[in-house]
Amino acid sequence: MENDPGRRKRLLLVGAGHAHLFSLARIGYFLRSGIDVTVISSAPLRYFGTGPDVLGDSDGMKELTVDVRALVESGGGRFLEGKVASVHPQEHCVRTESGEELFFDALSLNIGSEIPAALLGNSQGRVFAVRSISSLLELRRRILAMPPDAQPHLAVAGGGPSGCEAAANAYELVKRHGRSLRITLTTGAAGLLPYFPLKARQLVAAELRRMKVEVSERRTTLVSGDTLVYSDGSTGDADFLVVATGARPSKVLTESGLEVDEEGAVIVDEYLQSLSAKGVFGGGDCVAFQPMELERSAAHALRQGPVLFANLSACLSEGRMRPFIPKKEPLTILNLGKTGVLVRKPFVAGGRFPLLLKRWIDRRIVREFRGPSAEKGRDAR
Numbered sequence: 001m002e003n004d005p006g007r008r009k010r011l012l013l014v015g016a017g018h019a020h021l022f023s024l025a026r027i028g029y030f031l032r033s034g035i036d037v038t039v040i041s042s043a044p045l046r047y048f049g050t051g052p053d054v055l056g057d058s059d060g061m062k063e064l065t066v067d068v069r070a071l072v073e074s075g076g077g078r079f080l081e082g083k084v085a086s087v088h089p090q091e092h093c094v095r096t097e098s099g100e101e102l103f104f105d106a107l108s109l110n111i112g113s114e115i116p117a118a119l120l121g122n123s124q125g126r127v128f129a130v131r132s133i134s135s136l137l138e139l140r141r142r143i144l145a146m147p148p149d150a151q152p153h154l155a156v157a158g159g160g161p162s163g164c165e166a167a168a169n170a171y172e173l174v175k176r177h178g179r180s181l182r183i184t185l186t187t188g189a190a191g192l193l194p195y196f197p198l199k200a201r202q203l204v205a206a207e208l209r210r211m212k213v214e215v216s217e218r219r220t221t222l223v224s225g226d227t228l229v230y231s232d233g234s235t236g237d238a239d240f241l242v243v244a245t246g247a248r249p250s251k252v253l254t255e256s257g258l259e260v261d262e263e264g265a266v267i268v269d270e271y272l273q274s275l276s277a278k279g280v281f282g283g284g285d286c287v288a289f290q291p292m293e294l295e296r297s298a299a300h301a302l303r304q305g306p307v308l309f310a311n312l313s314a315c316l317s318e319g320r321m322r323p324f325i326p327k328k329e330p331l332t333i334l335n336l337g338k339t340g341v342l343v344r345k346p347f348v349a350g351g352r353f354p355l356l357l358k359r360w361i362d363r364r365i366v367r368e369f370r371g372p373s374a375e376k377g378r379d380a381r
Contacts, residue, residue: 009035009316012094012102014084015110016041016068018048018298019283022305023108023312024068025369027075035316037077038102040094044069044081047133049335049362050298052162054136056169056176056337061133064362066369084111087256089277106315108308109266109282113247113296127223130162130244139240143170144177151180155228155238157220158245159187159194164204165335166242171211172337183211184238186230188219188245195295200334200343203350207336220245247296249286261288270323271311272304279315283308292326299330302365333358 011030013020016039023030027037047054049064072079085097093103115129128139146152156167167185174181185192185208192208192215193201208215219231220241228236254264259276261267265288267275274280275290283304285296294300307324314321329345333354340355342348 009105010103011035011037011312011316012104012107013037013039013110014087014094014107015112015284015286016043016046017110017112017284018301019304019308020108020110021066021302021365021369023309024071024077025075026309027072027077030313030316031076033313033317035313037072037075038080039068039072039077040080040082040084040096040102041068042081042083043134044079048366049359050162050165051130051133051136052165052169053335054133055140055166056172056335064366066366071369084252087252087258089256089258089274089280092279104279106279106312107281108312109253109280109286110284110301111250111252111286113249113285115243115247126239127241127243130158130166130242131247136166136242139242140173142240143173143179143181146179148179151182152239153182153184153237154240154242155220155236156183156185156242156244158243159185159190159192159215160244161193161332161334163187163242163244164192164208166244167213168207168211168336170242171213182214184214184216186216186218186220188231189217191217196332196343197345197348199348200341200350203341203348204334204336207339207341207350247285253286263288271321272308272324273311273315273321281308281312281315289324289326294326297330297332299332300326303327303330333361 013023016024030037046066046068047061047064048066054061069079083097084094086095093101095101128135154170156163163185167183170181170183192205220228221231222229223241228238228241249264253266254260258274259267265286266282267290268282268287269275270291272281272283284301304324307322311321313319332343334341335355335358339351340358341350342354
């Protein structure tokens, strides 16, 4: 890396998730401070509802989508559509899958997590990842393309929030279109929503029973061809499988030399900076917060956004960094199709209101970060 004191600093943002939103909308601030910004993202559009929402309401996607490329380029940054193949913190460099080398003075990682290959299997057109919007849109298309009198079987692996939302929204999809669909949900021994309050678990379980979703405490461990293998040794099959469990940070991080936890997430300190590499920061699902264990949630990632922005700015200008202080009990709202469940421990509420509140929050986020004028009128700090 060049050692030229007159050279403009280089900031590299990898990923366009919730934790990077705040910085993406303030690229002009970095540029005015003598910092060039490059953003790498696998897709130029970012959807800010939950993935399973698209199964039940793909028509509402447009109002919940941010054009990341337009946001970055209107602020004066460089947008690269693609994926990072390797990260080299000692060389202050990342390499993309297309072979391009990008050097940085500060790097921030917000690349989310991915499903292990064993769960995605090799069944072409049968297995869908709950975290992939394009994958769920294809599942929706495939379900609706089946003959009206067909009774396909949809299996959902994972009893956490995403699995419950996927099962419920698939039910609402076929109900609205006058179709039939057998839905099974495998949770593992911990059961439905193991880290949620009892009342929330009961509300979700009641909704799934109403929808005639079959819930099993078996765990889906492997997909082999057309066969699903369960934790008790039994096997089964399904026309479609949605994988909503086992997501882990990308192996790109474990191979980077950065200090990671047992799941492969980059360990960061209270400033969201890597313990093993100064100038490397991160937020969202791909990092492990050292001061305390945090659940993976959009609420935490969004709150990390302003702190990442402040600390990236401080790192590149030798300023003072500020710590990230998580909310003890972040707000969580599950979308179950026509109803929702709101949780802010110890408070739990179910019904139509939580769903309306969730949609209002998602739309407010999108309005704040959408369009070429996103940065106008904002206080950068």
